[in-house]
Amino acid sequence: MLRYFTAGESHGEALVAFLSGVPAGLKIDQAFVDRELWRRQQGYGRGGRMKIERDTAHILSGVRHGSTIGSPISLQLENRDWKNWQESLPVGDGDPARHKRVASPRPGHADLAGALKYNLPEARYILERASARESAARVAVGAIAKLFLRELGIDVLSHVVATGSVTLPGEVSWESIRALYDRDEVLLNCADAEVEQLMKDDVDKVLKTGDSLGGVFEVVAHNVPPGLGTYAQWDERLDGLLAAAVMSLQAVKAVEIGSGVAAAFMSGSRVHDEIGYTAKSGFTSFSRTHNNAGGVEGGISNGEEIRVRGYLKPISTLRRPLQSVDFSTREPVKAAYERSDVCVVPAAGVAAEAMVALTLARCALEKFGGDSMTETVRNFNGYLQQLKTY
Ligand SMILES: Cc1cc2nc3c(=O)[nH]c(=O)nc-3n(C[C@H](O)[C@H](O)[C@H](O)COP(=O)(O)O)c2cc1C
Numbered sequence: 001m002l003r004y005f006t007a008g009e010s011h012g013e014a015l016v017a018f019l020s021g022v023p024a025g026l027k028i029d030q031a032f033v034d035r036e037l038w039r040r041q042q043g044y045g046r047g048g049r050m051k052i053e054r055d056t057a058h059i060l061s062g063v064r065h066g067s068t069i070g071s072p073i074s075l076q077l078e079n080r081d082w083k084n085w086q087e088s089l090p091v092g093d094g095d096p097a098r099h100k101r102v103a104s105p106r107p108g109h110a111d112l113a114g115a116l117k118y119n120l121p122e123a124r125y126i127l128e129r130a131s132a133r134e135s136a137a138r139v140a141v142g143a144i145a146k147l148f149l150r151e152l153g154i155d156v157l158s159h160v161v162a163t164g165s166v167t168l169p170g171e172v173s174w175e176s177i178r179a180l181y182d183r184d185e186v187l188l189n190c191a192d193a194e195v196e197q198l199m200k201d202d203v204d205k206v207l208k209t210g211d212s213l214g215g216v217f218e219v220v221a222h223n224v225p226p227g228l229g230t231y232a233q234w235d236e237r238l239d240g241l242l243a244a245a246v247m248s249l250q251a252v253k254a255v256e257i258g259s260g261v262a263a264a265f266m267s268g269s270r271v272h273d274e275i276g277y278t279a280k281s282g283f284t285s286f287s288r289t290h291n292n293a294g295g296v297e298g299g300i301s302n303g304e305e306i307r308v309r310g311y312l313k314p315i316s317t318l319r320r321p322l323q324s325v326d327f328s329t330r331e332p333v334k335a336a337y338e339r340s341d342v343c344v345v346p347a348a349g350v351a352a353e354a355m356v357a358l359t360l361a362r363c364a365l366e367k368f369g370g371d372s373m374t375e376t377v378r379n380f381n382g383y384l385q386q387l388k389t390y
Pocket of ligand 1: 047110251342344
């Protein structure tokens, strides 16, 4: 079973991630893993921290001579900023005078709910773990899941559909999303240059006014065969697993599969993807007129591209802070401000790619099994053959 965990605080010494259940014999391309980490750090509207950090995954176990060996993989991402925080966040007792309190909780962040839950007098330790810095660890293990999926011919990427009030209409092709991935400079990861410029203008506006923006990203999983996930039990449905995986990302407040939201307001005859049978198709000879289902029917992948959208609320740390209350005096004050991103939709898309890849890798391993890549790929190819002759 593919399982993963992360540990580490935003300004602690390092993030750590564990990934267990990867078959032996998977080649690990370190440059690919680090490029995924770089992609998560990009995007117009990020805070200053992204400039001081260039993440790299230091693999500690489970990989030898460049390939997985079937043992749990553990890896570490150093926090370059740790040197500035050692005295404020020591593991030992340290000097309480050096502590950096978060004196007033930010509406929309985990500060108040977390401080109440963990019975802490202020929010420093809350934001340290609630922060999306954690998503870097997910991206690192997600990159390994992507390398696994590539061996089955599956690719997972994302693009930005909306930021604030600017939306890109229509469906974006896999080829355009792939072209975005090849860029060495990431602005808003939008497939349309004019719309991307409007998005940038929107971010500029909030940068000036001390406000923030949310938006929508879409993750696309390309070349996924029919048959991953099942309706047999509620917690084995692929749509449910994808929704939970993407929703678990910081600031994602809604998840949509295919045209799920619009479909609720349209008649069935316009929504459902009519079925045909042609000689030229992919995994099977069945074809569809469109892909409103987003590649999942009955909790099972149906052979079309899987399309999952994540809706992000605006960042809650505002340079012009909202009203809050001082933790110690209970007097009204402005919410705390600490260097922050103002728009993170492209980066959230990259983190969501990792979550989708980990979900698909888990479902693929459940279906095809295998303790070595040779065994997994053999089982996979046998299944593809079965589909061809269906
Ligand atoms: C890639 C990424 C970067 C983020 N950066 C920030 C940030 O700089 N400042 C901030 O207040 N929130 C940031 N967030 C959002 C918070 O982490 C999130 O709102 C907070 O943990 C509370 O969780 P919730 O929004 O899911 O309720 C970021 C989210 C993502 C996905």
